[in-house]
Amino acid sequence: MAQLYVVQSADFTFLLHQTGMTPGNLSAHLSKLEDAGYVEVTKEFLDRKPHTALTLTKKGRAAFKEYRKKVKQFVEKLPE
Amino acid sequence: MTKEPNLKEIERRAYMSYHQDGLLDIFAGLYILGFGIGILMDILWEFGFGVIMPSVILVTVLPIWIAAKRKITLPRIGYVNFGIRGANKLIAIFVGLMVAGLGAFFVFTFAVFQGGPREWLDFIFQNGMIFVGVGSLAVCVLFGYSMGLKRLYAYGLIALTILVIGHFMGIFFAYILLALGIMVMVTGFALLIGFVKKYPLKGDKAIAE
Numbered sequence: 001m002a003q004l005y006v007v008q009s010a011d012f013t014f015l016l017h018q019t020g021m022t023p024g025n026l027s028a029h030l031s032k033l034e035d036a037g038y039v040e041v042t043k044e045f046l047d048r049k050p051h052t053a054l055t056l057t058k059k060g061r062a063a064f065k066e067y068r069k070k071v072k073q074f075v076e077k078l079p080e
Numbered sequence: 081m082t083k084e085p086n087l088k089e090i091e092r093r094a095y096m097s098y099h100q101d102g103l104l105d106i107f108a109g110l111y112i113l114g115f116g117i118g119i120l121m122d123i124l125w126e127f128g129f130g131v132i133m134p135s136v137i138l139v140t141v142l143p144i145w146i147a148a149k150r151k152i153t154l155p156r157i158g159y160v161n162f163g164i165r166g167a168n169k170l171i172a173i174f175v176g177l178m179v180a181g182l183g184a185f186f187v188f189t190f191a192v193f194q195g196g197p198r199e200w201l202d203f204i205f206q207n208g209m210i211f212v213g214v215g216s217l218a219v220c221v222l223f224g225y226s227m228g229l230k231r232l233y234a235y236g237l238i239a240l241t242i243l244v245i246g247h248f249m250g251i252f253f254a255y256i257l258l259a260l261g262i263m264v265m266v267t268g269f270a271l272l273i274g275f276v277k278k279y280p281l282k283g284d285k286a287i288a289e
Contacts, residue, residue, distance in 0.1 A: 006091035007160050014158025017279070018094055051159065 001038065001064045004056040009042075011053055030054065038063055092228045094160060099229055101153045102271025107145045109265030111137050116257030123254075152272070156279035173226055177219060209253060213243030235264060 003018050004010060010018075016026055033039040038060030042053045056064070118133025191201055204211060220236025223229070239260055246256045 002087060002090050003094065006087055007094060008163030010094075010160040011158045013156075014094075014160045017097065017157050018090075046159065053159070053161075 001033065001056065001060065001067075004039065004054060005061065005064050009053045009055040011051060015054065033060065036060075036063075095162065096228050097157055098153070098160065098162075099227060100271065101149075101156075101275040102268040102273075103145060103148050103153065104229075105231075105264050105268025105271060107141050107268075109261045109263070109268055110141060111261070112257055112264060113261030116254045116261055119254035119257065152276070155281055156275070173222055177222070207247065209243045209247040209256070212253075213240035213247075216240060216243070231267070238263070 003015055012023075012026070012030075015021075015030075016023060019026060021029070030039060030041075034041055038057060040055045040057050042055065044051050044053060114133045114137040121133070188201075188204075216239040217236035220232045220239070224232030224236070242256055242260060245251075246253070
């Protein structure tokens with residue numbers, strides 16, 4: 001989600017290289033995120049070739065912000 | 081251990097991966113090379129090639145650069161849209177540099193034809209290569225910082241060094257541009273070879289979408 005948070009949209013290949021995950025693993029992650037309504041999958045044509053763009057939805061962005069906030073709070077509460 | 085994701089670092093890595101293909105270097109090198117060739121053609125045929133060449137190269141090279149990105153880079157590392165924020169930063173720098181360049185050009189031209197005290201103009205003419213070197217360093221640092229490409233700092237420093245040496249050794253400006261252009265282009269080709277080896281093209285079936 002962090003990878004999609006910093007860009008407007010990206011495709012599967014880009015996320016694969018950036019995350020270093022295996023295709024199957026990434027695919028499973030994206031399916032779960034899509035089911036939760038956090039990621040939107042758009043099918044389009046680029047240079048007359050089918051292309052799948054992935055975008056973080058508003059709900060996904062809000063959820064990721066909330067996650068960051070919670071992690072920050074958790075880390076701050078940890079003893080030195 | 082759970083830790084807060086470093087978004088700036090993730091964004092930087094995503095942006096850098098997009099510019100590690102060497103295409104930027106190849107076309108920037110070609111541009112510098114064209115500038116140098118234009119100046120040499122000026123001397124041979126006494127026509128404004130030095131002024132025309134960079135514009136001609138920009139117009140012809142830009143579509144090729146975009147096509148090369150689509151054919152070489154995107155199939156290998158995938159497609160990414162950085163959004164308006166990333167593009168705006170680069171456009172702002174580019175427009176800023178254009179305005180600054182044009183402003184300097186008009187002030188300079190006005191001063192040359194206006195008469196009056198010429199000491200500072202003579203000083204600029206006599207040390208032109210040093211000024212170009214400092215300007216090159218500034219442009220490289222600006223783009224290097226905004227794009228997260230550290231090699232642009234190196235290009236800026238090399239350009240400044242060569243131009244200062246060229247100034248004191250009396251080397252013709254066009255030869256320095258040719259040398260710089262070739263150096264940047266060769267670096268670009270080396271990066272491109274490395275990029276193609278690092279990200280080989282995979283068949284459609286290899287990546288299950």
